[in-house]
């Protein structure tokens with residue numbers, strides 16, 4: 212049997228879990244930007260039809276490409292500290308979707324890793340987001356995710372967008388990308404610890420509790 216998205220279950224009802232399985236298979240087989248990927252395609256993402264926390268990051272680094280485990284690096288450690296999500300919850304697709312702007316390692320750029328491949332989000336995000344619960348909480352981690360999902364703030368700096376998080380909360384939270392660069396940024400912006408993180412952690416607890 213060939214599985215197709217929106218394939219009906221034997222009972223005749225769309226099965227969102229089956230749709231998620233089909234989507235995972237389609238993404239795993241994606242080679243759209245293979246000519247541009249120095250290590251070849253290895254899409255790394257996590258989601259299910261019940262993920263009520265959605266984290267939209269940038270793209271896997273080389274360590275994550277090697278392991279195949281999303282956010283299994285120093286940036287992931289910082290993100291889990293920011294969010295208060297223990298690894299057992301963070302890596303539970305029933306609760307958390309990890310959907311970067313580019314699913315494959317893009318290689319090195321002029322300064323650090325190259326940007327996420329521009330083909331990826333337009334191709335895959337819509338079917339994933341359609342699958343997720345409508346009452347989800349979304350973290351927009353870094354400027355690439357914010358440029359796509361907060362287009363009205365395109366002229367703002369990342370710090371201005373993040374500082375104005377209350378305009379988007381509690382459904383959406385913009386944050387910096389938790390790279391090593393964020394350590395100095397965090398020291399220069401103490402409101403991130405005293406205002407944004409407590410609100411973010413409370414919103415996450417609320418979603419996980421089903422509120």
Ligand code: SF4
Pocket residue numbers: 238241242243244245252253254313314315328330331332334
């Ligand atoms: S980055 Fe996205 S679009 Fe490109 S090959 Fe990987 S999964 Fe496909």
